[in-house]
Amino acid sequence: MNDLTAPSHRPIDEGDWNMAYLFPSEVAEARDRNGLVILPLAPIEWHGPHLAMGCDGLLAHAFARRLASEFRCAYYPPLFVGTERERSPHMLEALGFDRSSFIEGMDFPRHQVASAYYREEVFALVVRETLSVLLGRMRYARVLIVNGHGAENQKAVLDRLCREFNANHAGGARVMWVYAGFPRSAVAGSIGHAASEETSMLAATWPSCVDLSKLPTSGPLRNTDYGIVDGETFDGTPTEHHALRADNDPRQHTDEAWGRTQIERAAHEVIEEVRSAWFNGPGPAQ
Secondary structure, three states: OOOOOOOOOOHHHHOOOEHHHOOHHHHHHHHHHHOEEEEEEOOOOOOOOOEOOOHHHHHHHHHHHHHHHHHOOOEOOOEOOOEOOEOOHHHHHHHOOOOOOOOEOOOOOOOOOOOOOEOHHHHHHHHHHHHHHHHHHOOOOEEEEEEOOOOHHHHHHHHHHHHHHHOOOOOOOOEEEEEOOOOOOOOOOOOOEOOHHHHHHHHHHOHHHEOHHHOOOOOOOEHHHHOOEOHHHHOOOOOOOOEOOHHHOHHHHOOHHHHHHHHHHHHHHHHHHHHHHHOOOOOOOO
């Protein structure tokens, strides 16, 4: 006999609308309220030695939970899937590698563990099938994808799938995707990877998944050694020694309150966007 005890609190009572923990009647009631379901996704990926490898997916999960609580809709259990491509010679040089190296995403040679990237076509098939199930078998009217990963080919796949599912649909757009937790001002340029911004946001949402003691106490954090990269480097302006800039160093600038504020700013932007697109402007999405 299994020695399992029932949870003392139901997730829905705590504002968590994760579909995996809801009873069928609760899923149906939420679906019938406004036809919306949220789909969080991002890959298992190297985020420095100090962050859990599920960083992007965990941020997508937290953001989906925040939005679902606002709209009183279910969110699909997070898909820890994503894709990447090889770095261009120009980007390799900016990071501090030889231009002839072959490196996919953040899988740098000195890392202990590789990321779980899916090939682009496989990623597209997984997301397409999930959308088909949600819009077809499960009879949702709308899917909001919360994407936690910024790879160019991942964004291109999501753009393409949105166009595919929205084309020639009499009722208007059925699928949209948004970033997980980054306000529009933050995504105007490149976002750093595992630097103070993401570290602060993960600390605000999943504090047990951040451990700054796994970083050296002092000294430069070189891109090639730690896989921690600032946005300026991704934009093609690295430092002289290809190391993280001081103002993005998570050892000095991790701030849970700042991370929480950024997530909330982004949530308000997305809530406004979703209401405008699907629920005829401000007010509850009933």
